[in-house]
Every structure is written in structure tokens, then in C-alpha cells.
Amino acid sequence: MGSSTALTELTMQKYQRMQTCADVQRRSAWRPPYALTTALELLSIEVPRISSKHRGLATTTIVAVPHANDKRHIVGVKVVVWPFPLDTVIIEGQFTCTSPACTWAMFSAYLELEELIVLADSMMRRDRRLCRTTIDALSLYLDEAEAQVRANKENGANSYLFRGYNKCRRALLLARAGTDSSMETRTRLVLLKYGLDCPQVNYPIFVGNNTRPIYLDLAYPEFKVCIEYEGSHHAGQWLNDARRRQMIEDAGWKYIQVTKLDIGNEAGEEALARRVAERIQEVTGKTVQLTMRQTTQQISDVRKLRRIPLYKRLKFEPLLPIIPTTQE
Template sequence: MAFDPRTPFQRRTAIDAGVSAKALRGPRFRLVLPGTYVAATTILTPLVRARAALLPYDGVAWVSHASAARVYDLPIPTIADEHVSVPRAGLRRRHRGVRAHVGRHAATRWVKGVRVTEPLMLFVEMAGMLTLVDLVVLGDAMVRRRLFSPQELVTFCARIDHKAVSAARRGAAYVRRDVDSPMETRLRMLIVLAGLPEPQVNLTVRDERGEVVRKYDLSYPEVKVAVEFNGRVHVLVPGAWEKDLERRDAIDGSGWRLLPVISSGIHGTPEQTLIRVHRVLLARGLPGVPLHLGDEWRAHFPGHADAA
């Protein structure tokens, strides 16, 4: 194949193509991974880095774990290094910046011209790298992208043999359809891990003619309580705040109680958020609400005041 510096290449490939070592260190090229380069005009996307990580493996490896999640453009926290998998341990190679795993399953598909772990197996792989809440955020996003359904995920995790299967099964049990954003997942998990009944996701309310009048992120329709995450759009988009106030007036007129939650109510003061939700659910008589909040949420939301 002709040498194309717009895609990742190894040092020896460039030298064989007539590019000097001095030129590789110059402004025409940039380092992707140790020993791997690309033209300086190429943007270092997750796909470019994944291709660079695969170069030493001559087609026997595939992109997996965090690198695969980044290629799929899924929401995960920052995780160091690129990650690839090979079918047996003897095929692993030592390369700085790349972690090689043994993936005997070889459950893969092609995405954007790169071989990557298929979605169900990727969820299990990530169960060994993520916290419970981050794993459910990932699962909800994968369902939203129609990579699999919640039931397909539960069934797959029930039969797979993998070192992270216990964490995968627990996370899969919390994955839901119709979740609009990672922050909605985090809010739902905060509520559930505190021992409160699980709210319904994305309830659609219709009028007597069947017309949709409103939707609620998280709700308890039995007692007409809705808990919603309000992002920065309510502040930054002109007119959004006014429309939100009009919507709240309509909700109040229908007997619903709306509990808005912002980012700091999840990351900074989650206990205050839980107390608000708990008090309203108790006051409205929702069955199954405990008299006292549980403590399991504290391990998953370390930004709370008690962490200090």
C-alpha cells in the first residue's frame, strides 16, 4: 500500500517510505502513541488513536474496553491508555500507552473501518473498569443508541463467563429504556441507591383527547410527583426559563408536584436532594417509601458533604 501519512503509521514504515527521522520530529508530523505518528493536519480523534493502537498487531487484535467505548462515542469517564484485545495471551505485545487484554470471546463488529468489541460484550468489559453508576450511565446510553435492549443485556450477562460478570449483572439490572441523558441516569441511581422506590422513566401524560401535554424525566404517577434534571439550557437559552415557568404553572394546576434538580444537587449536595424527594413522597403517601433513607448511595456519590 502507498504510504499515507493522514492515517497512523509506525516509525519504520515512514523510514522505509523515505521520511527521515529528523522529519518525523518536525512540524509535519505529530506523535499519536510512542513509535506511532500521523500527519500534523490530522485531528487526533478516538478513532485515530484506536487505529494507532492496532498497528503492531497485524490484524489479530481488535479495539476493546474504553477505546471501543470512545470509538462508539459513548459516555465514559476519562480512562488512561488505549485498549485492545487479542484471542490468546501469547499474542500480547508491550507498547507504552496501550493495554492489551485477552478476549477469548472474539465478539466483534466493524465500526468506521475498525474492528471493535460488539456492544453487549463491551458492556461486560467496561463492568471491570467503571463504578456501578458510570456503568449504568453507559448501559442507558447504549440502549438509547439502540445497540441493544435492556432485556437483551440482562440475558447476555446471565449466560456470559467473564471475570467482570458479577458487576455486569448488577449494572444490567438497572439499565432502562428512554433515558435522555447521563445526568438523568445519575439522578435515578441516586434515588434508587438511597432505598427509595424506583421512579418511572420518561412518563408521557396525555389529555382526554390523547394529545401529549407533558413528559416527566422521572416520576411517581401514583402520587403525581415528578423529579426532573434541569441542565444549563434553562439558563443559557433565551426564553427557556419563561417556558419552564409556564410549564410549572400548568403542572401545579393538574395536581402534580415537580421537583427540579440541577447538577450541583447530584454532584455537590446529593443528600439535600434525597431529603427533598423523600419528604414529598412520604407526604403524598407513596407505598413502599422507607421512613429513613439508606446509605448505599454515599459510596457512589462521593461529592457529598460527609465525604470531607
């Protein structure tokens, strides 16, 4: 709920990174685009969880070049080769970095599928000040990379798609625009892993006499069940959160609160999925069966994503409409 803290932190990271990049540019006239974690920080995009094998990405300045022959040695700068469309944007009129879509595709070689989904969501925040791209733009970039490889092959060159291309395609099936935090994304994926339908992201409802909507982090409007992630920044606003919860419950919603203690270990995540299933059972009066825990790879199978919605399987009349996503 809310992203003002994230905005402040990301803005601070951006200006810290700009200082580092300015130092690099004072020492060298070479101007390749900044990439990967350096690009994310310049773009004020939250950095995903990176495995220990690639931790170095977070501690150095990274630039990208299209060919290995373009590499140069600059102290404190890591150069990566990206022989695909090197789309760029300019930050504050002086720092060129890879575009959000290009940066996301480049990260596919370093991230697990789940974190690639988290990163895509982070680039499409509900807060317009932090929204950097769209599902369509991410998909278009993959199309352009594929077209480049196809053209190279037609010209007789050995050319292959980047290592994480298929991972990117899978990630787009589960990515959602309009999220507020990475933990909300991870919570959403947990529910899918236990066979529940994908909840709606930031579902708007009007309560009381309010003329402006309240946005529910995750919601099953067909059952009027919502899941709200409470981050550490909520500790100082517990009174407002309590009032918010009361208004939501007064409007007839089943409210499930989630914290970091519920996410990150299988026992806690299974318990969360069971809580959600139990609330749905209370509404419908029908048993909701969970599945064995599935992997992110399994839940991104397009066949599973096309299955009949739970409310139809339960023969339950939706209480509120479901808002279609761009992936549906």
C-alpha cells in the same frame, strides 16, 4: 431532558477517535477489535466516571485479544486480554470494536457498581440515534460467558468467570432503558439509597391540547410527583423549560427540580430525597419515612427490589398507572 447536545458531543468524540484509530491502522496491519473507552467513543456512548487508578483508559487507544499470546507491541496502543466471547461490530465500514454488551462486561473490572449501572443506561438511551443495546442483550452476553466457562470446565480446563460478572448481574437489576442522561441515572439511584421506590424513567404524559407526550425524566405517577434534572445545557432554554414546568404543574403534578448541586455530596442528596418524600406526603397525607443512606450494593439486593410498593404500604390508590419495566 433532551439529548441533542449529548448527540453532538458524542459524534465529535467518535470522529476524533476514528482519526486516532485510522492513524494506528496506517502504522500497522494488525486488526484486533478496539475495546473499552476506545469502543465507547467509536460507538458514540458516553464514557462513565472512571476512578483515578484507571484514568489511563481514557488517554490511550485500547484493543482486545482473546489470549495473552496474541499480544503485540504497537506504539500508543494498550492491549487487554479478554478470554470470553469477543463479540464485535464494525463502525463506518472500517473500524472493528467490541459490541456494546461485550464492552459493558469488560468495564466491570474497572468501574464501581454505580457507574456500571450508569454505563448500561447510557447504552440504552431514549434517543434512538444513541440507543446501542437492550437489557436482554446485556443479559444474554452474560449467559454466553457463563456457558463458555461451563463448557471449558466440562472439557477439563480451568476456567472462571470474569472478575466483574456478579457486579454485572447486580447492575442489570437497577439499569433502565430509555434514559436521557447519566445524571438522571445518578439521581434515580440517590432516591433508592434513601429507601424510596424506583421512579419511572421518562414517563409520558399528555398536557393541554398537545397530541405528543411530554416525557418526565423521573416520575412517581402513582403520586403525580416528578423529578426533572436540569443540566447546564438548559441555561439557554430557560423560557421553554419554564413553560414546560408550568404545563406539568397545571396538569396536577408536583414538580421537583434537580441540578448538579443536588448530586454528588451526601448532604445534598439526602435533602433531595427529603424533598421527594415531602411531596409524596403532601399528596397522600401520610408520613413517608426515609431510611439511613444505603450503598449501591445494598439497594441492588433482589429482596429489597421485590418489596411491597410504597403506595400499597401507605394504602393509597394510585393516581396514574405505573408502567412495568423489563426487570419487574
